[in-house]
Amino acid sequence: MTGVVVVTGAARGIGRAIAARIAASGPTTVVGVDVAPELALSEELTPVQVDLTGANGPAMVRKAVEATGLPLLGLVNNAGITRDSRLINMTDDDFAAVLNVNLGAAYRLSTELAPLLGDGGSIVNIASRAYLGNFGQFNYSMSKGGVVGLTRALALSLAPQIRVNAVAPGLIGTEMALAIPEETLEKMVSAIPLDRMGTPDEVANVVWFLLSPLSSYITGHVVVVGGGRSLG
Amino acid sequence: MTQTFWAEDVGDDWEEILAELTRAFRNSRQAAQEEKNFVFVVRQDDLLGRRGSGNAMVATGLLSAARTAALEGSRKGWTANVVAYDADVERKTVERWAEHLLSEGSVNGELIRVGSGHIGKALP
Numbered sequence: 001m002t003g004v005v006v007v008t009g010a011a012r013g014i015g016r017a018i019a020a021r022i023a024a025s026g027p028t029t030v031v032g033v034d035v036a037p038e039l040a041l042s043e044e045l046t047p048v049q050v051d052l053t054g055a056n057g058p059a060m061v062r063k064a065v066e067a068t069g070l071p072l073l074g075l076v077n078n079a080g081i082t083r084d085s086r087l088i089n090m091t092d093d094d095f096a097a098v099l100n101v102n103l104g105a106a107y108r109l110s111t112e113l114a115p116l117l118g119d120g121g122s123i124v125n126i127a128s129r130a131y132l133g134n135f136g137q138f139n140y141s142m143s144k145g146g147v148v149g150l151t152r153a154l155a156l157s158l159a160p161q162i163r164v165n166a167v168a169p170g171l172i173g174t175e176m177a178l179a180i181p182e183e184t185l186e187k188m189v190s191a192i193p194l195d196r197m198g199t200p201d202e203v204a205n206v207v208w209f210l211l212s213p214l215s216s217y218i219t220g221h222v223v224v225v226g227g228g229r230s231l232g
Numbered sequence: 233m234t235q236t237f238w239a240e241d242v243g244d245d246w247e248e249i250l251a252e253l254t255r256a257f258r259n260s261r262q263a264a265q266e267e268k269n270f271v272f273v274v275r276q277d278d279l280l281g282r283r284g285s286g287n288a289m290v291a292t293g294l295l296s297a298a299r300t301a302a303l304e305g306s307r308k309g310w311t312a313n314v315v316a317y318d319a320d321v322e323r324k325t326v327e328r329w330a331e332h333l334l335s336e337g338s339v340n341g342e343l344i345r346v347g348s349g350h351i352g353k354a355l356p
Contacts, residue, residue, distance in 0.1 A: 087264045087304055095257050096250070103293070104246045107285060111244075131292075133299030133341060138260070142253060145296020148356050149288035152281030220281070221354070 003071040004029045005211065006061060006113065008052060008105065009079030010045055011036035013174035014126065017200030018076055020044050021208045028073065031064055052079060052105035058112035065116060072116040074211045077106035077147070078126040082176070087138045095139045102143035107150055114158060121162040122211045125151050126203075129170040129226045144168070148222055155220030163219040165210045170226025173197040193228035233262040236330045238273045239294060242286040249286045253293055260301055260312070269311040269337060271330040272298050276316045276349045279356055291316070292356045295343060302341030311340040318347025 005022050009015035010032030019030045023044035032045030039047040048064045050057050065072050080102045083094035106125055117123070130137050131144040148166055155164040171177055171188055177197060180188070189197060203225050209215050210223070224230060237259050242249050256272065263270040277283050278291035294314060301312035313333045317326045329344055343355070 087261055087301055090257075090261060092254070092258075095254065099250055099253060103289060104250060107249070107289065108246055111285075130300070131296045133296065133303050135300065135303045138257070138297055138300050138304075141300035142257070142293040142297035145299075145356070146253070146289040146293035148296070149279070149281060149290075149292030150285050152292070152356060153283075153285040153288035154281075156281050157285070222356075 002027045003073035004031055004065055004068050005074040005076065006031045006033060006065060006072070007076040007078060008033040008109065010034050011039040011042070013176065014169060014172060014200045014203050015076075015078040016042060017204040018078060018207050021201070021204035022211070025208060025212075029068055029070055031061070031068070033061055034079065052109060053100045057105070058109045061109060062112050062116065065113065071118055072113060072121065074122045074124070075110065075113050075117070076124045076126065076207060076211070077109060079105055080126065080128075082137070082140050084136045084140065086136055090138055098139040099143050099146075102140065103146040103150070106147055110150070110154060114154075114162065117162050119161045120213065123154065123162065123164040124207050124210045125164070125166040126207075127151070127166045127168040127222060129168050129224055129230060131168060132230055151222065152220050159219060163215070165215070165218060165220065166222040167203060167206050167210065168222050168224045168226070169198065169203045170224065170229045171197045172203060173199055191229060192226070193231060196227065198225060198227055233259055233266070235263060235268055235270045235334050236273060236327070237270065239275070239278070239290050242290055244284065244286055249289055252290050256294055256297070260297065264301065264305065264310065267308055267310045269334045270301075271312075271333050272314045273326060273330060274314060274316050276318045276345060276347055279316050280350065280353055295356060299341050306340055311337055313339060313341065314343045316343060316345045316350070318349040321347045
């Protein structure tokens, strides 16, 4: 594929692995978007450091894409944050922060960039296994459930030119997961049939599949990459 | 606070969508603090993404939030569920299902779909 793919939250973790996977697959320019300065250190990216929740954030990304002079092939809405607490203790600020980044940014950027996507374009939204429910994550779970709804609605409205799918990672060995206390982490892993955390590369492979023509007859679906955690 | 929360229609503006999700959050938080069962009521068409991104994000967001709330409530004895209804279903029918879920208490984290519009479709 020759063109541009935009990946948000590309400075680290799953987003960085996705950007690297795309870059390794051919002559595709990856526009990596993040608020983190580490973004510029990644060789595979054309960096755009922007706050996607800001009024002009999506428009700045659009300008960066247009500046490449290349066609937009795909968009990966990956940027996400957590602000966990039980529902009874959750603050308005923590609720709004998570919804604005995880859902609002994905929605606004998809709306901004969809007109640039040509026939065969693909949007992949990174949801989470938490859309099925996860203790202490009312805000995060709601945001990722919203991403699933966004995926379905866009898949219907942008068809047949553009496909839209979602990937829902389970426990993945990112900085975020590795910060979990060891005892808790062991308990979480013990509930996974494949008996381990996933890797960012394993998520990136599925994202690449959904971006590429290999998945040309798939739209509006959620692929759970969770080692079977949701089965039993 | 209401124990039966009906999702309102939203447009395409993110601030409007966020306001509706926030209204649901604040209502749910108060219900949880008072250890009361609650039900979200959404339109089937919105769960399936048929009426635009805004309404879809609200409906599926509430479904996922109810699943998480249900996990938290299961430790305290309260429940959270969702009722999704087809456009041709009478309001009193939906209310009856919601009231049953609120009063019964043995169903938790569940989606009840009233009507036939979902048959053959993938569940969000």
